[in-house]
Amino acid sequence: MIRRLLTVLEPPEAALLRRTVAGLLICAVLQGIAFALLVPLLRELLGDGGISGALPWLGALAAVFAGYAVAYWSSTVSGYRTGAGLSRTLYHRLGDHVSTLPLGWFTAERTGGLAQLSSKGVIAVMGVPAHLLRPVITAFVTPLVVVALMFAFDWRLALASLVTLPLAAAAYRVTGRAIDGQERAHEAASAEAGGRVIEFARAQPVLRAFGRTVHGHRELDDALAAQRASGRRLLLRAVPGFAAFVFSVQFGFTSVLMVGTVLALGGSVDAPELIALLVLAARFVEPLIVAADLGATLRIADGALNRVQTVLTTEPLPEPAVPAVPSDPADTSVELAGVSFGYRPGSPVLSGFSLRVPARTMTALVGPSGSGKTTVTRLVARFFDAEEGQVRVAGVDVRELGTEALMSRVSLVFQDVYLFDATIAENIRLARPEASEAEFHRAARLARVDEIAARLPDGWDTRVGEGGTALSGGERQRVSIARAILKDAPIVLLDEATAALDPENEHAVQDALAALAADRTLLVIAHRLQTIASADRIAVLDEGRVAELGTHDELLALDGRYARYWAERSRAGGWRLTAAPETAP
Template identity: 40%
Template sequence: MASSTDDREALIDPGALASFLAPVRGRLLVGVVLSGISAVVALFPFVAVAEIGRTLIEDGGAERAWTWVAIGIAAILGRTLLYGSALALCHYADADFRHHLRVRLVRHLATLPLGWFADHGSGEVKKAVADDVKNMHTIVAHYAIDLTSAIVAPLAALVYMSTVDWRFALVIVAYIAVVAAIVAPSSKRAYLTHMDDYNRAQGELGATAVELVDGIEVVKTFGEGSGLADRFHRSVDRLTEIGLLWTAAMGRPWTVMNLLFFPATMAVVICAAGSGMIGLGWIAPVEVLPFLLVGVGLPTGYLQIGQMANSLRESRLAATHLGRLMRLPGLPEPDRPQHPEGARVELDRVTFSYRDGHPVVADVSLTLEPGTVTALVGPSGSGKTTLARLISRFWDVDSGSVRVGGVDTRDLPSAELLSRVAIVFQDAVALRETVRDNIKLARPDATDTQIRAAAEAAQLHQRILQLPDGYDTVLGENGAHLSGGELQRLTIARAFLQDAPILLLDEATAHADPDAETQIQDALARLGAGRTVLVIAHRLHTVTGADQIAVLDAGRVVQLGRHDRLLSADGLYRRMWTAQHTTEGARL
């Protein structure tokens, strides 16, 4: 296993947090100044009590005592006003910080290739926009002013005690320094040893929890034999084990330190030191009082700084993750955008790879004519879905070009390209919005008449009317759900409303039952009329009527033609056709 230093370098980017805080740095500095002043002012009530005691014991001067009473009351009010102002200022800064950071994140995410979202899913977006921004909240709203108080308050107390007797102040500082020097290194070692492991264990638990939820049907069907539950339990046990080790390793030194810095312990130390100094004739008995009132709280700031270390680390981890996300290159927009003519799609010697040296699409040339249907078939992993997504520019090709209407997709504005391509993939998605809003995603300004026409064309209108509130039904609430086939028809309704000249279909009937498949196929037939259609097919009988069928194998087009010609040739297509029909016959 790598050393803890290497782990920290891998987990945290130096300077990431500071770069994100730059827009609110000015307000944070003002908050720090107010907090620093309030920390000094907060000392005066204790000084006032000490001075009142000294005054009454030494000379009984009531007038001077009342002066200190007034100073103490004014200090309490002033500290409340100053710290409250600092806290309010930093919280307002935090609200602006989170708002602007989330807006910046969403705008950057909008520039990323669609393929990034296909690879990472919603969990990565949720972590960045919600969790990471939330983890940075404490740094902006509290950390700066609390850290300032933790530093300034002991220093101000030390200055005051030095004015009373510098030797006594030095004894207290020496005690605190010795305790810290003995205990702090073991606490730091325990922190650095276990914190990275704890963070990784948390990440593993989150991943296995998502896997368990996504695969809950498998778990319930096959029980422990599925392996998902075992992985989840192992992740929980791993996190618990590391948490216990970390708590034990950190707990021992922190318990010792808190005990030695406890106010009662400090009072005993101060009384012992004071007795010795009184015996030596260095100070008068009354001069012990300021140290008892102020000195007992001197280690508090040190303890606060230690407790804030974890919040700082979480914020740095969050900032590192956000920084790496923000550095991801967005899909470049053309400097001189061009506009396509027609709906012809041309793939010219296209090569693409997810990793260097491992192409998933290799030297593919294919032309899709308007008003025709082109089918992509081939074994799993042959590059069918990747090739289809390159047309809508989920990613940019490594070499070659994809042209729509005679224009390279890299020379088309992304919004215009996507407006010309309607996509119906096999995994239909519905937002937790009304049915109406789900359909009009394709065209936000669509009228109710247009939305209804799209639903009717997708053979979904009658089903929508059966929902509790018809088109105003919020999907996912109060038991309002659509089946897999109905969700697919919802996606088709969006495509009808979009009315794009190019249509990409990725096995849209893969998860549908026979009745739903018939309805989906009828809707798709109407949707594809007169358009440039590309169909990804796993079941070959669904594309026998295609104008051309491209057979892919290992990212290359190995056969191209109509069904009859491909079936008569001795090639991959005929072997796949024979295999599928043999399997279906065996099932019957």
């Protein structure tokens, strides 16, 4: 584990960790020597030498203790400094590396894991040099020193003590292997249960509306039951191994006691020396028991370090050494040529997909769920790289254009709007912090966010809460669109999300979208009939390909997939909820 810690530390912190380990080794050796010095000291005190005979050994013990105190203080300070440096380094490295990962990497599962890793995980790892290395090193080094020095006093008792080490090491290794997989399963079950608890809390309005406040949330019940079951399995795996480890250690001490008794009865060892050696054997056992108690904590830290390394070794999307420059700066076209892509091997979402979106036009993507509409917009924004084919913006492959240049040309307005726990103004200015007041207020007015700020007590300084929870869904969409308008990118990728909005917010969002679309290239996943019909071109997607392409009138004339889709949506748009007619008794 120390070698892996050195790989994630910066050179100054790595050097400090090496000094910490060296200091802890010196402490453990000095501690073993101090324990061994108890044998001649007690032998003199309990034998014929008395106090005068014990003074030289007492002086030697005091000198060793003084050296131990200095090494202990030095290693403790450097351990805390290493822990603090490790925390700072991990946060910086994780933050720097995560910022280079493609947006497609940030799934809900990975985002939740990253949040847990950046809080509990980093703290667990930083505790290794600060708190765990000392008892672990002491548990292994001090007993070895004690056994080695015990050979100087009585080789038979030393051999009896030596029986403990292989038995304890084997029990520790077998226990670690037995619970390793179960520990990961328990961690996953705990994370799932935590997510379900949050989901249950957020879903209270719906659950209470249907009278299901106590029963009926099966997912939460199942998650809590799975967490309990995994915890029980973990304990069942851990307890036998821990008991075996403690038994092996106590067996070693018992062996020393029995051998010593036999030797004392046979006259090979006198009583004062036997008592001193038994005291030494007791000190030999103590650090091993402490190591057993810390085993679980050490494994948690080791697992967290593994997850940190997994994130840090995740390869970002390749960036060009010299980003390409479009030949025509005014070109805002988007094109996908022969693109194939899948989220899992052997399950393609797009296969040989080709589509061109001319500059300053709107192309609507329609089709059944799973046809690849969202994947198309994600590939244009370079959430992922296409497995085959090319995705071009302004005539340049996005892999050659580079992420920074691509993002400067693209605005994203998707269904899942996330607002930071800041003010309304700060969330809008996130798109372009250097924008003037006039530009800011123009974007807010076009998105009709000024109406939201006007009715709130703190106006533009109103905090929206984590994720924007203080605002309604339509209000969050309007803030998101204002942000996109302020960015003023020439290409807009839009996942229209007005189906679940009330009429007032829907009308406001539509006005904001119309302002956003002015003189820009739009690629929109369309749901509303009005948006679909007003598009310059409509691409009908089916099974990862463009099945039909043309204007609204052209596609209706084909009487194919689009015509059927339009007819179904038109009929659904006329649905109304009415009261059931009363029947005569």
